[in-house]
Amino acid sequence: MTGGRRLIGRGGRTDQVVVIVVALLVLAGGWWARARCLGGGWADGEQYYGYCYSDVAPLWFIRGLDEGAGPYGADPLEYPPVLAVRIWLAAVLAHALPGTATVTTFFAVNGLIVVAEVLGALALLRRLGLSPVRLLWWAAAPALFLYAFYNWDTLPVLLLLGAVLLHQRGHHTASGLLAGLGAAAKVFPGFLVPLVVLALLARRRPRAALLHAGTAALVFVAVHVPGYLLAPGAWDRFYEVSRSRGMHVDSLWYLLAQLGGPELDRGALGVVSLLVFASGAVGVVALGVRRRRPEDWWQLLLPVLVCFVLANKVYSPQYTLWLVPLMALVLPRAAPFVAVVLSDVLVHAVEFPFLAGRAGYGDGLPYPVMGVAVALRAAALVWVAVEVLRRPAESPPGGQPVPEVQRVPVQRDP
Secondary structure, three states, X not given: OOOOXXXXXXXXXXXXXXXXXXXXXXXXXXXXXXXXXXXXXXXXXXXXHOOOOOOHHHHHHHOOHHHOOOOOOOOOOOOOHHHHHHHHHHHHHHHHOOOOOOHHHHHHHHHHHHHHHXXXXXXXXXXXXXXXXXXXXXXXXXXXXXXXXXXXXXXXXXXXXXXXXXXXXXXXXXXXXXXXXXXXXXXXXXXXXHHHHHHHHHOOOHHHHHHHHHHHHHHHHHHHHHHHHHXXXXXXXXXXXXXXXXXXXXXXHHHHHHOOOOOOOHHHHHHHHHHHHHHHHHHHHHHHHHHOOHHHHHHHHHHHHHHHHHHOOOOOOOHHHHHHHHHHHHOOOOHHHHHHHHHHHHHHHHHHHHXXXXXXXXXXXXXXXXXXXXXXXXXXXXXXXXXXXXXXXOOOOOOOOOOOOOOOOOOOOO
């Protein structure tokens, strides 16, 4: 293998086919792992002990999708507008198929869309210059097996990677468009925007910076307008739910509370967690820009996201999906990636039995087991952030053996 580019033979199409086949096998296994208990009605805690829970199934019934409800119906979807519409369209397709639409139908339709999103992300990672070996970080990721069909976060991941690629190719206005759409699907793609703006300003391109930021903001607002006009009391359900949520068992805040730390009320916790994230993100950027060229400042998105998920009141399982493609693109070596993967699998293994016990299904697992797993994952994520910040500016993106991300010398945008 030369420079990490080849898996077998002489590289090229054969390697691409191998990576795609691996991704499809992982996705097939992940879909089966979640779908196999849909018909059982989740009796006696099956969704926990069988590790087959997903948000897709309960949403079908709880939000009226089984009866044809729209994204802003009587019980609106608790997702930003892009994801809300994407979920609703999957339900529309399920109802359009012959026969009576069931939760299994909805899960299958949603699964096909997820497969397209995952393969789209894989294609973008390849265009960003990743070798087949690094592409396997995404295609064979345990997080893909565990969480691709758990929620809907593969779409914002796809939009984020598209925004990064367009930024790398010099199409900064188009990059802002996808970043704005991504932020209107899930907030995290929007964190790319200030990094791109800072990089363009450092390169003395204020007009391009304004176009990038302005396009992202305009798209973000425009996507929310129809929901605001059609359902003034429901369009912001996602933001309302996010504000009102308390600390969850998978967060560092819960761990600190169990260790004797202060138990803040929900309002105070929201403010404190935001301040911790903002402070961490500013510190990451201040340190990171000193060791990189402005063209590479987008790579600081990875440690910024690490700050976000660690400071958050909740660490939803699918958050790891956000990080895997960026780790493949940015990390100079595999060790911290492996640490995150293994610790995340450990959290998944213990969290569901713990939740089963809390829900009254048997004894479950005691929290100290859960707490240790959460602490190990947090340590691995801190390692990732430190590893990114330590990489010298002259190293290529991802370090060796990752090939350098392709750059276009002629900037297309003003």
